[in-house]
Amino acid sequence: MRLALAFCVVVGCGLCGNALSMSARRRVETLTGLIQGVRVLRVHMIRMLEPVSIALTASECPALEQLGRAMKPGDSAGRTWRVVAERETRPGGLMDVLTLEDRRALDTLFNQLGESGREQQDILIASTLEALGKNLSDAEKRAGEAERLYLSLGLLTGLMLALIVI
Amino acid sequence: METLDRLRALLPEEAGRMLAEREKEVHEVRLRVGRPVQFRGQNGSWMSNDVIEAATLKRILASLMDHSFYTREEELSQGFFTMSDGCRVGVCGRLIYDGQRIRGMAGVGSFCIRVSREKRGCADGIIPHIIEETGDIRSALIVSGPGLGKTTLLREIARRLSGVGRNVCIADERHELAASREGVPTLDVGPFTDVMDGGPKALTIAHMLRAAAPEVIIADEIGGEGDAAALAEAARCGVSVIASAHAGTFEQLTQRRSLRDALEVFDVFILLGEKPGNVVEIREECHAAGAGVLRGGGLRAVR
Numbered sequence: 001m002r003l004a005l006a007f008c009v010v011v012g013c014g015l016c017g018n019a020l021s022m023s024a025r026r027r028v029e030t031l032t033g034l035i036q037g038v039r040v041l042r043v044h045m046i047r048m049l050e051p052v053s054i055a056l057t058a059s060e061c062p063a064l065e066q067l068g069r070a071m072k073p074g075d076s077a078g079r080t081w082r083v084v085a086e087r088e089t090r091p092g093g094l095m096d097v098l099t100l101e102d103r104r105a106l107d108t109l110f111n112q113l114g115e116s117g118r119e120q121q122d123i124l125i126a127s128t129l130e131a132l133g134k135n136l137s138d139a140e141k142r143a144g145e146a147e148r149l150y151l152s153l154g155l156l157t158g159l160m161l162a163l164i165v166i
Numbered sequence: 167m168e169t170l171d172r173l174r175a176l177l178p179e180e181a182g183r184m185l186a187e188r189e190k191e192v193h194e195v196r197l198r199v200g201r202p203v204q205f206r207g208q209n210g211s212w213m214s215n216d217v218i219e220a221a222t223l224k225r226i227l228a229s230l231m232d233h234s235f236y237t238r239e240e241e242l243s244q245g246f247f248t249m250s251d252g253c254r255v256g257v258c259g260r261l262i263y264d265g266q267r268i269r270g271m272a273g274v275g276s277f278c279i280r281v282s283r284e285k286r287g288c289a290d291g292i293i294p295h296i297i298e299e300t301g302d303i304r305s306a307l308i309v310s311g312p313g314l315g316k317t318t319l320l321r322e323i324a325r326r327l328s329g330v331g332r333n334v335c336i337a338d339e340r341h342e343l344a345a346s347r348e349g350v351p352t353l354d355v356g357p358f359t360d361v362m363d364g365g366p367k368a369l370t371i372a373h374m375l376r377a378a379a380p381e382v383i384i385a386d387e388i389g390g391e392g393d394a395a396a397l398a399e400a401a402r403c404g405v406s407v408i409a410s411a412h413a414g415t416f417e418q419l420t421q422r423r424s425l426r427d428a429l430e431v432f433d434v435f436i437l438l439g440e441k442p443g444n445v446v447e448i449r450e451e452c453h454a455a456g457a458g459v460l461r462g463g464g465l466r467a468v469r
Contacts, residue, residue: 045236046236049236049237050237051232051234051237052232052233052234053232053234054348073168073172073232074172074175074176074229074230074232074233075229075233076228076229076233077233113233114232114233114234114235114236115228115233115235116235116236117235117236117239117270118236118239120236121236
């Protein structure tokens with residue numbers, strides 16, 4: 001009976017540790033979604049020459065789609081982004097796991113999105129994808145480390161508790 | 167009128183108020199850096215006391231472009247872009263010229279908004295010259311200087327011909343005739359009208375012949391490269407062509423080299439003048455005269 005209880009404690013603590021690394025994984029997922037969205041945005045803007053709001057709405061990324069829908073006729077992407085980012089980076093928002101670095105890359109993108117010619121816009125999007133790509137690699141590395149760290153910590157705590165129980 | 171609503175909110179206070187008060191009269195709004203806002207209507211022009219600063223002009227222009235400059239780049243290299251409700255914004259400033267072609271525009275010093283309006287009934291006097299008693303549609307060319315209602319008249323002709331069951335196709339290079347949004351016309355161009363917009367007229371006409379089996383093709387401001395050949399090809403396919411061209415008189419029209427070959431296509435020539443929408447003269451071909459009909463006796467004035 002005690003052995004069974006000890007086993008449950010170890011597994012439970014391991015799962016808790018795993019859950020603690022969830023935010024790091026969510027950052028990876030959010031950045032992956034944003035990168036994919038910016039790629040689709042690039043096609044709609046640069047190849048199909050759709051206006052920013054329509055291209056954002058068609059980006060297949062929930063955060064960017066929301067930004068596109070929030071843009072009223074005559075509004076700039078930068079101004080709307082500041083409002084949307086303020087709301088969506090709060091706890092519970094679509095982008096609440098983004099770091100300052102991620103936010104900086106997106107601020108640079110949206111402050112200049114649509115405000116120049118096609119070639120400059122293509123360069124802007126390419127540099128944003130590069131910056132987000134770097135952040136994603138970093139996030140993946142950190143997510144892996146966090147996963148291992150919290151899982152190990154959880155299991156160790158579980159083992160300690162199991163010893164006490166036994 | 168979406169463009170004027172947006173402009174009203176963007177203009178300095180007094181100019182915005184003046185626009186709101188006389189919106190229905192306004193045909194043109196002109197904004198120049200360091201100058202007051204100028205409004206023009208059918209009975210003259212008036213100004214506000216507000217002076218437009220460079221930053222304000224830039225902000226208004228960016229907003230009218232929906233902060234999507236890259237979508238207007240090609241249009242701007244021709245000096246204008248068209249709003250989604252058909253209003254045309256003509257822009258003046260420093261051109262970027264690479265030695266062969268104008269690639270774009272860098273600094274903007276002024277711009278002019280030409281208001282696009284639907285005017286039901288403005289083609290009443292012209293339709294009998296276009297639709298024959300047998301029901302056949304005659305090809306017609308509407309001629310006038312700028313701002314005298316060619317586009318409004320073409321739109322109404324499209325609506326009327328479509329209204330009598332004809333398959334009408336509009337080659338709307340500058341988005342002014344149908345003001346399509348995502349391919350769907352926002353202005354009333356008739357129930358049986360198809361619109362292709364955004365492409366050069368010559369290519370668009372060839373596309374329409376293949377894709378839409380039109381009975382009538384409508385095109386605004388012909389005279390570009392390849393327009394004459396495309397219109398002639400349409401006519402050879404048995405399609406009637408209704409078009410417009412810039413010229414102050416019929417004589418000036420015949421002097422435009424780019425239009426000479428295109429003139430063979432048309433049976434009726436309509437000259438607008440003096441004030442917007444006013445038909446000054448209509449000439450009809452009275453025999454198969456071919457090229458140069460306007461110069462010789464191949465035409466008779468009917469009005």
